[in-house]
Amino acid sequence: MLKLIKKTVYLNRYVLTALSILVLFSGCQVGSRPRLRRSDFFGNPWGMRFADPNNLGHHCLDHCRDEKLGLVYTCRAGFVDLGHLREAADRTYSIAQTTYKNLMQSNTNYSYAVIEPSHYYITLAYPDHWQDYTVQERGFIAQEISVQLGQYLAHTSLIWHEILTWYGFSSSWFFSENISAFSPEDPYSDVLGTHLAATILNEPPCFYDESIYEQVMTTRIDEMLKELDVQPIKIAKQALEAVKGQWYDGGYYFFVKMKKRDFDVGFDDGIVAPWQVPGICLDAEPQDCPAPNLGFLNKYGFEVHIQIDPVEFQKGQIYKVLGLKHSDRITPDIHFPIIIESIRKKAKQLNGNDVDTPDQDETALKPNTTRVTKDD
Numbered sequence: 001m002l003k004l005i006k007k008t009v010y011l012n013r014y015v016l017t018a019l020s021i022l023v024l025f026s027g028c029q030v031g032s033r034p035r036l037r038r039s040d041f042f043g044n045p046w047g048m049r050f051a052d053p054n055n056l057g058h059h060c061l062d063h064c065r066d067e068k069l070g071l072v073y074t075c076r077a078g079f080v081d082l083g084h085l086r087e088a089a090d091r092t093y094s095i096a097q098t099t100y101k102n103l104m105q106s107n108t109n110y111s112y113a114v115i116e117p118s119h120y121y122i123t124l125a126y127p128d129h130w131q132d133y134t135v136q137e138r139g140f141i142a143q144e145i146s147v148q149l150g151q152y153l154a155h156t157s158l159i160w161h162e163i164l165t166w167y168g169f170s171s172s173w174f175f176s177e178n179i180s181a182f183s184p185e186d187p188y189s190d191v192l193g194t195h196l197a198a199t200i201l202n203e204p205p206c207f208y209d210e211s212i213y214e215q216v217m218t219t220r221i222d223e224m225l226k227e228l229d230v231q232p233i234k235i236a237k238q239a240l241e242a243v244k245g246q247w248y249d250g251g252y253y254f255f256v257k258m259k260k261r262d263f264d265v266g267f268d269d270g271i272v273a274p275w276q277v278p279g280i281c282l283d284a285e286p287q288d289c290p291a292p293n294l295g296f297l298n299k300y301g302f303e304v305h306i307q308i309d310p311v312e313f314q315k316g317q318i319y320k321v322l323g324l325k326h327s328d329r330i331t332p333d334i335h336f337p338i339i340i341e342s343i344r345k346k347a348k349q350l351n352g353n354d355v356d357t358p359d360q361d362e363t364a365l366k367p368n369t370t371r372v373t374k375d376d
Contacts, residue, residue: 034091034114050233051068051070051072056082058218061090061093073235073280075230077228079184086193088189088194089193089194089196089217092198093213095149096149096201103142106126116161116169118160118309119309121329124302124303124304125303128301144202145297147201148292148296149294155191162187163343164310165181167317169313179256180258182347183258185262187262200220203216242278258351261343261356262275263343263344263356267336272288273286273289274286307329309330310330321338321339
């Protein structure tokens with residue numbers, strides 16, 4: 001994964017024990033439901049916003065004016081949508097906190113919603129001697145498990161968001177978001193955000209204190225973008241112009257025609273690969289990102305079963321593809337690949353067999369496009 005600067009600070013044992021006991025007996029939820037952030041690529045009805053890599057503001061779990069959103073271009077990861085990245089990180093944070101609370105209370109079933117109205121139902125099986133651990137020992141294990149499960153479930157919720165928007169779901173309740181469903185920057189920006197949050201939440205101060213999480217996230221986003229060789233706004237605009245006519249056509253929301261969709265969410269090889277714009281950064285090695293998985297559960301002997309109960313209007317269309325009854329629930333690891341393959345097939349009918357690949361002729365780049373080299 002990315003070579004992030006890790007400054008791990010461990011809480012005093014007695015402080016961590018006290019925090020674990022507080023969560024166990026207080027019954028309150030640590031953390032809050034994540035908030036929606038507006039996308040800033042092809043499907044932005046207000047026009048494109050590009051972010052200045054030197055002025056990204058402060059990351060905020062709640063609303064704040066200082067937090068900057070927009071699109072950046074990186075040599076190693078192509079376009080990164082900061083709205084998607086920040087929201088993915090906060091989904092990870094929120095779900096990890098909810099999971100931790102339930103682990104500390106030894107609940108075998110819990111449910112939650114993220115941003116979309118769909119309900120998630122989680123069933124947990126604990127290791128045989130879970131109750132024999134001290135509260136402190138359970139606190140350490142629960143933190144480790146909840147961070148990784150939070151990342152996996154956040155990744156799941158982000159795939160589900162893309163599926164819903166393909167079928168016309170709108171977070172604003174007004175305009176269909178089909179235009180931006182599985183757009184070329186979404187899958188990578190999303191999974192990158194979950195990894196960034198998981199790395200931070202493995203540090204106890206960030207896990208237990210929202211303000212510290214926000215401060216560290218602010219710093220780590222800057223560090224991560226530098227590692228990916230982020231480019232100035234001028235280059236980002238040129239990269240977008242370079243793929244106009246090949247990845248997409250048109251201008252504002254209602255006039256955009258998507259010609260490319262990225263369905264790579266890690267189902268095939270466990271890797272989410274970025275889409276780089278040919279010719280913009282010469283000889284730049286792509287930075288692949290591992291898709292979260294559930295292999296970590298084996299370490300302590302946990303098992304988990306995940307189901308989604310959609311309440312959105314699009315449920316009928318999706319269930320028709322799956323052949324499910326209205327009372328059934330979606331099991332992501334079984335049903336997601338089927339849904340995405342159905343979407344891919346439809347996208348190919350609309351835009352050709354190469355709709356899901358970034359391939360394009362470098363000679364087709366617009367005149368005067370700047371080509372960044374390692375020495376630039």
